[in-house]
Amino acid sequence: MKSFDSNAIGKAAPIDKWVAAMEQAFIDTAQGVVEVPPRVHLDRGPNTLLLMPCFGSTYFSTKLVSVFPENLQKKEPMIYGSVLLNDGQTGRPLAVMDGSKLTAMRTAAVGAVGIKYLAPQEASNLGVVGLGIQGFHQALFACQQRNIRTLRIMDNSDEVMSRFSKRFSAFYPKINVIPCKNAEELCNASEIVITATGSHQPVVPAHGGWWKGKTVVGIGSYKPDMREFPD
Template sequence: MRLFDAAEIDAALSFPALIDTLAEAFRSDGVMPPRNHYTVERPTGKGVLLVMPAWSAPSAEKGYIGTKVVSVFFENGKRNLPGVMGAYLLMDGDTGRPLAVFDGNRLTVWRTAAASALAARYMADEDASKMLMVGAGALAPFLIKAHRSVRPLTDIAIWARRPEAAVEVADALALEGIEVRATTDLEGEARTADIISCATNAREPLIHGHWLKRTAHLDLIGAFTMEMRETDADALHRARVVVDSAKAIDEGGDVAVAIKEGSYSADKVAGTLTDLCRGTIAGPAEDGGITLFKSVGVSIEDLAAATAVWENSQRG
């Protein structure tokens, strides 16, 4: 059984190839059982254990089974550790034989960024040139690179609660030849951005609906619990809303929070990423306007990314 670390995953994946792989996965009949949440009680506080299984469609020529096991410990920042850590196990779909274990964090940032860019490929203005990245965590550089692969972005700004963190991400991307500027003007940048991507641990809205210009696309990733929120209900009401899965309606932040508090209705959600990929709904509305994609992460994305890494490694 092989072990794939972060460097090997980086070497095996690219944008937009992974975006195309995810599109195929969402069009398929892959199986995604409900993910399981377990609360872990420790003297230092509560943690969460997530188990996310998926397997290939019965009709798939070559089948795989995969499971991601993720821990979430919000106090880890005080220990200089990531709040989210995990591993991914890939198995042969016909025999159940374990094939490989992957660095779960690295696989997650790749597939999460690819899913957001996949949604943007359907929903964002085709001429989108200005992007605002909100948050400077591990996902930020991947989201920037993923969105650059589907839209002609020429002006990219990054904002973070700690300005020095935004500078660090901008400097790191500069080494890869990607020009990004750090900003402290969140509202000003949000008012003119074509694409706004949020990946934060915010518990109160950072982006307000009345800031958004009519052609904006809002990409929400960070709020994955009912205690978290990156935008307000006004943004939801102004936008055509698509979610990655039903979990975003009843479990994750933003959309689910607004529904629970009564400021938004689930029947206003246009559909899911599966609907977009299968062509059963359109990205923007017929008369255009703001679009919004809410992601909480689904297991078919992990399976698709792990399979891509595995199959690429077998070819070379």
């Protein structure tokens, strides 16, 4: 059985290939080529365990993800995960993969597909709220879909924003990165807004009509008591 760590997954394919694969995955799911049962969701206090199977004729896979929000206070990733790939004809295990990196790439590809088809072609201003592993990859993938000139970012930590800016600029040195003091500033100035937080309260303004004519991608709310957007 083969093993693929975070570095191997990150180097497996360029961003456009990830986006094309995700787009095909949507088509295959809609046409019944693959079967994706509802994920198993288990809560223990503030922590969550997610079990996600997917069945195809050639392969089937199972992703196991743990979400521990308090890890952020310990300066550890909030999300850990593993993916097991099996032969669809025999069930033989073929590979185990780093689920955190794979989830980041896959989820960023989902957001990128949405931006590809829904965002204005002339959009050049991107805003990202929440700068963890998900927010970082969302930004990387989004900038491949449009000619982004300015990226506005917001997080609860100035240290996180500074670290994000330096890391992002290594990939896109020509894009101007602007830390924002509040979400209203970010949303008003951005044509594409991405939220990638674990918040239980809205992280974007409820007033001002800032969302009109804009593309908004929200990926953080995975439980009924979580929300990134107001009513």
